[in-house]
Each structure stands twice: as structure tokens, then as C-alpha cells.
Amino acid sequence: MSDYAQAVTEFYKKNLSNTSLDKSTLVGDCPFCPEKGMDGGSKLAVIVNPESFFLGFFRCLNRCVPGGFPLWYSSLAKLDPELTPGFDPDREYALRQTDYPVQSINQEIKSFQDNLTDTIIEHFGQSTIKKQVLSGLSIGYNGRYIVYPYFQEDGNCYTARCVNPDRAEDFFWHGDTGMKSEQFQIFNVQEIQRCENGALVLCEGEENLLTLKQMGLPGIAVPDSQLFEAIETNRFDFIRTLFIVVANNAESELRARALASRIGYKVRLLNWSAGLPRNYNLWQMARDKGSDFPASV
Ligand SMILES: [Zn+2]
CATH class of the missing domain: 3.40.1360.10 (Dna Topoisomerase Vi A Subunit; Chain: A, domain 2)
Structure with a gap:
């Protein structure tokens, strides 16, 4: 096992309680569920297979927080990044010079989410997708179109792509006109x-x-x-x-x-x-x- 793989396994073992190893998956109590007001009995699963491309990837089985790799775990758990495997103090992050609009459409996105009908949930269900995944990505419905919100790196949503559930070629962009350019068209960019x-x-x-x-x-x-x-x-x-x-x-x-x-x-x-x-x-x-x-x- 590489040093990195070993460090990753030890990192999660140290920071999770009630851990057990099931094949190449380390399972422990999810530390984030209680603070999200969810049932404390749920589990966090981490891929610790040293051969896997997803070595170090964790996710809550209750989907209380978006999953990710050790540095994301540290930031969610407010741990010292320097004690996290893979931390590199010399890393320079490309800062995007973006002047985000003053007004977001976050509230509107919430109301579209509340509009999800059984028919639309069933539409996704036919391709195995469950409601939890739709909520995790804040996907909604405006009565005629599925609303895919494009949250940006600052955590706010300014635009959404609205797609006809029956005809994918029938779509339009909703929201801030300045934010519809190509560089902002990455869904789930965070x-x-x-x-x-x-x-x-x-x-x-x-x-x-x-x-x-x-x-x-x-x-x-x-x-x-x-x-x-x-x-x-x-x-x-x-x-x-x-x-x-x-x-x-x-x-x-x-x-x-x-x-x-x-x-x-x-x-x-x-x-x-x-x-x-x-x-x-x-x-x-x-x-x-x-x-x-x-x-x-
Ligand atoms: Zn959780």
C-alpha cells in the first residue's frame, strides 16, 4: 500500500467513530448528519481501496452533505488542513475574476424544488434516480420544464437551465443574462x-x-x-x-x-x-x- 493510501485510511479512522472495514470500504458514523438535523444513526462510507481512482472518496449514505475527498472532509469537519493527507501549502489556486451579480435566484430555486410533482419524480425514477439525488442538486420544476440550477463557485445560483421533460431540445436559460455565457455553464461546478x-x-x-x-x-x-x-x-x-x-x-x-x-x-x-x-x-x-x-x- 502506498504511503498516501495508508495516510488516507488512518486519517478517516482517526476522525470517524465506530468504524468497521467492509471489503475496501471504511464505514463509520456520519459526523455531519446530527448538525444537519438528520437522524444520527446514519453512516459515512469511504473508499479505501488503494487501487481505486476514488481512493479517499467519502459520502454520507443519507446524503446529508455532498461527498468528496480528504481536503473537503477537513473543511466540512473544520479540521486543520495541514494534518490532512494530500495537503500542499504551495498550491496556488487559480482565482477566477468574477463579479457575481448582486441578486441571486436561490429563493426561486427553492420554490421550483417544492413544485416537483409525482410525475416528474417518476420520470427520473425510470432511470433509477431517486428524490434524494434531485434534492441534493436542488433540481426543481416550474410546471412545464425541469429546472436545473447552475450554482456557481460562490455557492449562489444566478441561472438555471429549464428543459422540457419530453423533448430535451426544447430548453431555455432562466435568470441573469450576464451569467449565461459558456464559462458559467458547468452544472455542479462546486x-x-x-x-x-x-x-x-x-x-x-x-x-x-x-x-x-x-x-x-x-x-x-x-x-x-x-x-x-x-x-x-x-x-x-x-x-x-x-x-x-x-x-x-x-x-x-x-x-x-x-x-x-x-x-x-x-x-x-x-x-x-x-x-x-x-x-x-x-x-x-x-x-x-x-x-x-x-x-x-
Ligand atoms: Zn450524514
């Missing part, structure tokens, strides 16, 4: 920071990301692979491995390859097996495979 020193998945299409979130994996999404061209690659400076998943078509695959060559060695492209229909994606695969979906990925 996850990049939570995955420092770890791995995450970049998906084409928000709904495809949701299937992975349901499995407990970390990730981000862009509405369409056309956006890959606009992604600033220094966002991934402190990510060890970036998986990219696009729909099954030649254009998307070309764009994924172009982004991979801009970012470099840390990217792994997920390929579809031959013979699958054009534009096949994780959402459809989840629908086809149901409870066998995780094993198929």
Missing part, C-alpha cells in the same frame, strides 16, 4: 473543489450525471459537448483523474478527444461498446438496465 486530489466524472447532459450521482459517484456536467471547447482546463489542475462520458455519437466523441488532449494525461474517456444505438447515453442505459445499471457501468 464538486471540482470537493474532489481535490481525487477523481470525478464530466458528463454531457445533466440527466446523465444524475445516474452517476445515484450510484454515489462525484461529477459535473455541461448541457452539451459543444461546451467542451469553452472549458478552462486549469479548473482541473488539482484533480488526479478526470473521466469523460459523452453520448454515443461521433461528434461528441471527437469533442471529448479534443478536450482530453488539451487537459492531458489525467483524462480517461469512457467508450461505448459497439452496436449500441446512436446517441445512447447513461440515462438510457440506466433505464434499460434498472438495478443492474451500477454493475454495467
Whole structure:
């Protein structure tokens, strides 16, 4: 076992109570559930397999907080970052010079969340996605369109992409006009920071990301692979491995390859097996495979 893998395991063992090891998963009491007002009996699971790309990734099985890697754990638990495996005092974070608007649409997003109907929940359920995942990403409904809120790095939401549940090509952007430019079109962008020193998945299409979130994996999404061209690659400076998943078509695959060559060695492209229909994606695969979906990925 590498020194890092050992340090990671010891770090979580030291900071969690009632731990037990189940294969390559360390399980302990979730320290964050009580402060979120949730049942204290729930568990936090950490991947401690030294061979895994997701070594060090923790998540609450109750989804009380978004999961992540050791530095994110430290910041949530208010521990000293210097005592966290992987901490590097010389790291310079690319500060984004962004003047965020004064007005957010956070409140509106909450009310869209309250509007989720049984039909919409069932729409996601057909692709294995449960309500907890929708709440975790603050996804809502405006009566006609699914509302995907694009929270920014400052923790506020200024824009949302509203998509017709029956016709994905029917969509519009809601919110601040200045914040609709390409560089802000990364869904769940805050996850990049939570995955420092770890791995995450970049998906084409928000709904495809949701299937992975349901499995407990970390990730981000862009509405369409056309956006890959606009992604600033220094966002991934402190990510060890970036998986990219696009729909099954030649254009998307070309764009994924172009982004991979801009970012470099840390990217792994997920390929579809031959013979699958054009534009096949994780959402459809989840629908086809149901409870066998995780094993198929
Ligand atoms: Zn929890």
C-alpha cells in the first residue's frame, strides 16, 4: 500500500467513530448528519481501496452533505488542513475574476424544488434516480420544464437551465443574462473543489450525471459537448483523474478527444461498446438496465 493510501485510511479512522472495514470500504458514523438535523444513526462510507481512482472518496449514505475527498472532509469537519493527507501549502489556486451579480435566484430555486410533482419524480425514477439525488442538486420544476440550477463557485445560483421533460431540445436559460455565457455553464461546478486530489466524472447532459450521482459517484456536467471547447482546463489542475462520458455519437466523441488532449494525461474517456444505438447515453442505459445499471457501468 502506498504511503498516501495508508495516510488516507488512518486519517478517516482517526476522525470517524465506530468504524468497521467492509471489503475496501471504511464505514463509520456520519459526523455531519446530527448538525444537519438528520437522524444520527446514519453512516459515512469511504473508499479505501488503494487501487481505486476514488481512493479517499467519502459520502454520507443519507446524503446529508455532498461527498468528496480528504481536503473537503477537513473543511466540512473544520479540521486543520495541514494534518490532512494530500495537503500542499504551495498550491496556488487559480482565482477566477468574477463579479457575481448582486441578486441571486436561490429563493426561486427553492420554490421550483417544492413544485416537483409525482410525475416528474417518476420520470427520473425510470432511470433509477431517486428524490434524494434531485434534492441534493436542488433540481426543481416550474410546471412545464425541469429546472436545473447552475450554482456557481460562490455557492449562489444566478441561472438555471429549464428543459422540457419530453423533448430535451426544447430548453431555455432562466435568470441573469450576464451569467449565461459558456464559462458559467458547468452544472455542479462546486464538486471540482470537493474532489481535490481525487477523481470525478464530466458528463454531457445533466440527466446523465444524475445516474452517476445515484450510484454515489462525484461529477459535473455541461448541457452539451459543444461546451467542451469553452472549458478552462486549469479548473482541473488539482484533480488526479478526470473521466469523460459523452453520448454515443461521433461528434461528441471527437469533442471529448479534443478536450482530453488539451487537459492531458489525467483524462480517461469512457467508450461505448459497439452496436449500441446512436446517441445512447447513461440515462438510457440506466433505464434499460434498472438495478443492474451500477454493475454495467
Ligand atoms: Zn450524514
